Structures are given as structure tokens and as C-alpha cells.
Amino acid sequence: MPCLLGAGALWSADAARAADAAAAIPESALASWHAQIASTAKPGIGCFSATYPSLAWQREVCDEPAQIPFGHPAILTQTRNGHTTIQAESSGGSGLTVGNGADYAAQSAGITKTAVGSFPTVSGVTVTAYDYSLQLNTNITASSPACAADGYSSCYVWQQFIYVTTYYPTSGGSQGPHAFIQNWFFADSSDFNSLGCPSGFEDSGYSYTFNGGSYEGCFGNSSAVSAPKVPATSLASAKLTGASVANGKDTVTFTYSNKAYTVTQSDNTLDIASVWKQSEFNIVGDGGGSAATFNKGSSLTVKIALTDGTTTAPTCLSNAGTTGETNNLTLGKCTASGGSTPSISFTESR
Template sequence: MQSNVMFGVRNLVLAAAIAGVFCAAGLSSPAMAAQASNDAAMQAHKEALGSWHESIKHLPPPTAGCFHASFPSTVWTRIACGSEPHYRSAIRWKKVHTAKGTLLRPETAGNGTDYVAQAPSTTVSAVGSFPSVSGLTSEEGVNVPFGGSESDGITGDNQYTLQLNTDINSSSTACSNFGYASCQVWEQFVYSTNNNGTPAEPQVFIQNWVFPSESDYESVGCPNGWNDASGNGQYACFVNSNATSVPAVAATDLGNLTLSGSSSANGNDTVTFTDGSDAYSASESDSTNSLASWWTQSEFNVVGNAGGSEAQFNSGTSLTVNLAVNDGNGDTPSCVGPSSSGTTGETNNLNLGSCSASGGSSPAIQFTESN
């Protein structure tokens, strides 16, 4: 409450100062004074909302489950979880094999071509946003050549996902918990405009993956309660967290959205989706995939909705992507990529620009993509 009061006082002073200038210039009128006051109030609201976004992402819900919070409150309210998500992401393939042979795809974002934020030490949290969006008038989810055949995503207007993805890591802690001698693990924080259920629901949730060795898979199989996604000589298992139902947001409103993920050893992993003045979260126990012990890289982007599909934007679209990364020490991350970087198999049709890293109060990487 103190920060809101400070914003209010500061902007009343600002409005009074602007009105004083108009009076001094002989330009004062009730309409101009009202406009100055409205402008000050709008700026105050914008700053307060930004401060709230920063606060809410650092205050995850106390337990696993589904939650909602509304500006200006930072108190999470437990809500009923949505239906079980039938969503399944795809793991990137290095090459695209088709009946016509091996195809080289354009350097568009996704499927192993993306920028990744490399933290100097284990990542505690990350948040992705789009501080600048221009020329965007439409987006359509489409299927594209993927993994030797065709992708199997959810298609149509405004079908996309926001994905905050970790690195694929060999974690002795997670492998031991699963009863494996060796494995690799991966975790995704996801906002999907369609959970592939009936009826379709926009949802936010966490998707966990484990890739056991052949010998471990043959002797142990997938962890109890996990789905078997093995194929093409790759052994893979995945499970989704509880999912929180959220609004369906048109791609033209990407600039109003943020997606963050956090982990806490002996605590919970949490995904938080903010849409303007509303925040939604879903949490699971960190022991699900032992994320807090191994997370060092983060990938964030807007891509197709499941199955290796693609988010296709209208020509002339330009996005600025910001990915803030917290390793608990305030260290500056580094840009890795775009070649052979990123872990998701979904893509978009935007070409990557340059990437820069910054430190300070919110260490981050930032890059552009356009077509």
C-alpha cells in the first residue's frame, strides 16, 4: 500500500506542476487541466502495474495447485484447476527429413534455432515478455514438416504457445529419484491458447520430461503416472502439472503478456502468466523433476501450439523479446545461439535479429525477431 500512496502523491504533484505551467502561459482551461490530471493518473497506473508485475512473480503461491491474483493485491487466491491438459510439446530435431530428402529450413525461431539465456549459476527464476510489438495484425497456427513427417499441432487463428523452456540436463538427483542409472531431464513452463481438450481451454501449466537410457527404459520404464512418448529410437516420458484455466488472448495483445517460471529446492516449481491486471499460476512439487538442482539455461518465445507446429505471423511483424533471468546473485546472463540453441520443437516464422545481455537490477537478454 505504501508504494501505491507514493505513486499517487508523486502524480498529484506532477499534475499540479503541469497545470501551473498552463496557467503561467495563459493557457489554463478546465479541459486542459483535466487532461493533465488524466495523463498523470494513467502514468501512475502504468508504473504501479509494472511494480505489481515485478512483485507477483517473486511471490509464488505457498503450495502446489492453481491460483489467481488481481492488481493491486499480491495475495494468491486458490481456484479450481482446469481439466487435464492433453497438450504435448515436441522436442527439437536437428534436421528435417521428408520424402524429398533432408531439408534445410529458414533461420526462423524454434526447433533448435533460438537465443538462450545462460545463467552463471543455477537459475532461480526467469520471466519472458515482449516490450515492443509492431506490425502484428494476425497469427495462425499451422503444421509444417517436422521429424521426418508432418507436425501434429493445434491449428487455426490465434493458436500459439508462450514457452519458457529449461535446458536438457543430465541430473543425477532426478535420475536417482526415478530409479535410473542415467537420464536427461527437461522442463517447460507453458501458456497454451488451447489445451487440446474437449472443450478446448486456454491454460497455463508445467510440462516435465525425462529421457532414460535404453537399458533403464527397458528395465524400469517410465516413472509411475508419467506418459510414454518414446519413438524414433528416443526413449521419453512426460507428465503435466495441474493446469490453471486462463483467458484466450489474441496474438495481437502479446505486448500485455508475461510468462515466468521459478523453482525452489524442497519447495515448488511455479509458472505464472500475467495478462494486464490479472495473474494466474500453477505449481507442482520441485521433486517432480528436481529442477532447482540443475536449471542453468532458459529459452522464451512465442511458437506453435504443440506437436512441432508453427506460429505464423503476418508479414511485417516485429517483436522484441526480453528474458530476465535470476540466479539469486544478480549476475548478468549471456546470450547463447541462435544456431543449435533452444530445446523446443515448435517454431514461428520470424527471423532472429541480434541479442544483447544486460545486468543491473533485472539481468536479462533481449533480442528482436521479424519477417
């Protein structure tokens, strides 16, 4: 069933305290701090948090997510027991349902190093969020050095930087909202039959077709850091940042009001830093092909800002989304801007 953003949903006391604390801070100061803390070097591999105005990361206890696929990619798949299509549920209504491929992606002029997803304007949203996710997704791409490094003749890779309101750790740990990274490795079927999934990855149980070739889906999660639950009415105060450094770290950073939360993993997990060229960002269902449903009159502006070593405006790619999750909004026009922080912006509304 779709994940309804219901009027009776409650958001966490942590989020309320963060909002109260941030109310006295000038908006421009918070925006500057969000950008600074997201780009501040992390102390190592693990989970960390920071509180305004400090630019020092403090280590947090990591939770280990259950090894279940967060969301299948938005492509036709074939199970090993017959044909099926991984298709997110739609709440109906008029217009195109955002997600499951129907979304914009920012194609960078150079290799993407950092992408920041945000909602500069949010209007008409009258309910708080029940269950949803913010996803910043890379392109699904071949040519990653991870293929040969793991002993495969051919593979595709895909990385998701995620903030999710519903989260289930393997054992112990805290439930509720978390930020983490999900990694996908699509192994050539003949290699998979002899090698299985790479170390640290689980078999998704699904086969995928890329450019006429058959591949088996494997996935693995980074550790996860606990974060507050943010109501949909406050999305303008939240940002999700994904970053990758070759032979260094992949990082997901979630900032909301006066707090920041981050998780790092080795870039050698997928070597995504060498092949990241497209970025999709949006609010969608909380995994498994689910949908985030907004009330009528809702309107959001979505922005994806990039660092790619150039000042060239990215390309707005339509129907270029990679997540299988959706929302019930209708996409508007996409525009691109160059400069010190190249970006694309588009609207979605109901």
C-alpha cells in the first residue's frame, strides 16, 4: 500500500526540539552552516553528528540495518521463477506519478563529486509525514573498477544516499528515522553462477537486463545513524548530501535545522567516485516500491546542486530516475544553472 502522509502522523520530539532551537538562528546563518558542515571532513569510517554552530563532528553509535533491499531500481526485471516487473504502487489521481523512472536527473559536465538535494520552497502541504524517504541516487552504470577488483568480467553499479523515516536494525539499536547508504552490484549472470555476490553483499533474488545482457542484483548497506523524524511541512529545512572521493570515502549527510548527521563507508565498496555522472533526488516512499502521498494543493520545488569540477550547467534529463519508489505529485518544468555550484531545479505539485 502507498505510504500516506497522514494528518494524524506524529513527528519526533527530537525534531520538535531541533526546530525550536533553530527558530532563534537567522535562516542565512543556518543555510551557511548546513553547507559548511556537510563539506567538513569526517574523522573516519562510521557515524557522526554535529550541532550548530560547531564544525566538529562527534562520533555516534552506528546501527546496522537489516540486509533487505531498500528499493529495486526502476527497470524491467525478471525473477528467477518467471517474469515480473518491479513497479511502484500509484495512489491514482491526475498527472504523472513521480518516481519509478518518471523523474528528472542532473547530468553533470564532469564526474560528480558531491550532490546536494533540497526543497527550497514547500507550499500547500498541510499534513505531517508518516513514512517516506529522501533519496539521492546515482546513475546505474558499467565501467566501475569494482567489477574487475571483485573478479567479475562485467557488472553495473548503483548507489543510493538515503534518509528514511522507517528503519529496522538487524538486532538491538534504535528504530525510527536513519540516514545510510545502500549499494547495488549487478553481476554478470555467468559470473554470478560461479562467484555469487561480492563479499558484503546479499542476493536480491532478482535478475536484470542491461543493454541486452543478463545480470543478477546484489545489495549491501552501510552502517546507519539515527536522526529525527521531519514532518513534510518542514522539508524546506532539510538537505541530503551525497559525496564520494576516489580511494577515500563515500558519505551521506542529512542536515535539519541546527543538527547534522553523517555516515561514511569506503569508496572501494563500489568505486562510484569514478563513474558518477547523474543524480536523482526526491521524496518518495520508504522502500519496497512504496509511494509517498501528498494532499491536494501541495507544491514543492526540488533542487539538485552539484560539485563536478566545472562551472557548466548540468543537463536536465527527463525520465531518468532510477528509484522504484514514487510520490503522487506531477512534474513541472526543469531548468539548469551554471556557476560555482551548478544545479537543476524543478517543481512538482498536486
